[in-house]
Amino acid sequence: MKATAWMGRDSVKVIDVPDPTILSPRDAIVRISTTAICGSDMHLYHGYIPAMRKGDILGHEFMGEVVEVGPQVRNLRPGDRVVVPFPIACGHCISCQRGLYSVCENSNPNAGIAEKIMGHSPAGIFGYSHLLGGYAGGQAEYARVPFADVGPLKLPDEVPDEQAVMLADVFPTGYMGAEMCDIKPGQLVAVWGAGPVGLLAAASARLLGAERVFVIDRYPYRLRLAREHAGAETINYEESDVLDTLNELTAGRGPDACIDAVGLEGHHGNAAIYAYDRVKQGVRVETERPPALRQAILACRSGGVVSVVGAYGGFVDKFPMGAFMNRSLTMRTGQCHVQRYLRPLLERIQRGEIDPSFIVSHRMPLKDAAKGYKLFQKKQDECSKVLLTA
Amino acid sequence: MNPIDGVLLPELDSPVRDPHLPRALGWLSLALGASAVAAPGPLARLTGIDDSPAAGTVIPALGARELGHGLGLVAGRRPSGWAWTRVAGDAMDLSLLGWAMTDRSGERRRRLALTTAVVAGITALDVLAALSAGRARRTRDRTIRIDMAVTVNRTPAEAYRYWRDMENLPRFMSHVEAIRTIDLRRSHWTVRGPAGRHVEWDAEIVDDQPNRSIAWRSLPGTPVPNAGRVRFVPAPGERGTEVRVQLGYVPPAGAVGRAVAKVFGEEPEQQVRDDLRRFKQVLETGDVVRSDSSPDGISVRQQVMQRPAQPLPNGFRR
Ligand SMILES: NC(=O)c1ccc[n+]([C@@H]2O[C@H](COP(=O)([O-])OP(=O)(O)OC[C@H]3O[C@@H](n4cnc5c(N)ncnc54)[C@H](O)[C@@H]3O)[C@@H](O)[C@H]2O)c1
Ligand SMILES: [Zn+2]
């Protein structure tokens, strides 16, 4: 089959590899109809996530048709159309049973390495480095899906691929980002990053009853999406001072909740600060560039919530612990527990409460994956989300 | 018989236990020391030095020393060290006795000679005890001991039942190739050894407490004496079972031993940790968890030399 492989820093290539086979009785094989490129893939593309090997198949957002199931998969049949959640979760450990699927205790066969870096191991993730399991990803023609009796959601025909594939990651992730804010009526929420995750976090915050939502980024076309599709007010951090503007918008209180949907490759309007983190990250003294996280903490109302869905992999410098502690802030975070959001969010789509596919800007065949990566990386051609189709 | 067979298993459960001799000698020291301190007069008469004005101070002093040795041997952590202090004490006593003998005659000299003979006999015993305690300690020092635990979302009864069927163990113990049960207690183990060779031994279950604990040990004659115990303890907060494992094994000395030790794991701790992780996987998910780069599940070796995350070559079926 054809699959998108990581070939080194800033390099992906569609190559020929063997078709996947069933390795465990709870596996299924899915023929992929639509898959997507994610901001998380950019962290791999740029080489900021450790433990990648040349030839690793990328992709964790995918859907398609079940073509084969292991003997213990009784809920699916060949021919079923499914979307597959990006965290791999067994469904039977204590974490899974409590709905914390992205910290499944069993799904990372390389848990030993992850423990050395993170203390305990999170779940395995499709196409997301050997640190998180060394699973072949879904930017390919086929994928092996472990624990297929737990993860994949069968889709009704009337929900098109374009909407359904959003359920693999970005919609649940944005939604969880908003849900962790514990939004009460009248509350104001600020979102850093107007990528797919930030846009869907903003839209979800509105769904969950936020009075006003502010979205911060520097790309006008992305900010436009935030205004037009997520009901947000926007701040271009290259044009105005973010903290001043937020104080003004909230009459000095600060947003009740702040969502970091930027992650470890944040950019900073101040060239000197940006250079500081860039250099430290470049020489791997600091693994992250966290300007958005720092700013979210400083901006947040005292007693408020900082919700972090942007991805981090290692260690952060100049973390404003003083502000965080003295002002009674709460931080909530995590890779999304996608499995627990699939059904409720599918229902929201079916009821017409939201169409998450508003973020999609590009569709291209799988063989053009390398081009898709470049477009998304460089934000060319107003690129906000790339779908690859079989 | 390899000496470790006698000491390994108790040692896993309780603080170090040594052969009995040093401790018996310790009690002897205590008895002698106490009588020397409490009643120096009769002891002086018995040994024939009751005519010396110094006896009243020397005998209690020796008694105090003896009490020290005795306490060390009976209560101390390293009996072999204390056994050697007794030998030193014996040497001192012998030279004092020799010195006392030079200016005595008759009945006193006879008593001194008898005392000297007794002390010389005790010295021989002390040397023996010190040597054997040292040997036990050296074997113990070679013993690789591992304590490790994992929490499994199953009842203690379910976890116990799976482990008690010894033939299940190779499913999660990566270096164990096969276990064949011989009868209810005994089993035959085949373990991957260096350079494709195999190490084999018979083991027996020595303690079996249904739903609570299992202890086993290799039978004498194996090149790698080993023993282990696993306990199944309900985890607080309704989180299943804490599976607590204690293992010990003694790689043989010398080059063969080093090779065996390596196969048993350059990082034995990591290997046991991975074994327990697989045990959890099998019990909770029904199988060892496999990814494309670790198709056989967790293994230390594989974590270092992973294949790329791609499907396995065509035709691969398990
Ligand atoms: N928690 C999860 O489960 C989960 C799931 C998916 C993605 N993620 C992470 O979410 C993050 C966003 O993903 P995405 O697909 O939207 O990526 P993206 O790269 O499209 O979006 C990031 C956006 O942040 C903006 N940005 C950079 N620096 C900023 C700053 N200082 N202030 C404000 N905005 C800034 C960028 O201009 C960009 O538009 C990534 O880190 C990704 O790895 C997490
Ligand atoms: Zn994603």
Ligand SMILES: [Zn+2]
């Ligand atoms: Zn799980």
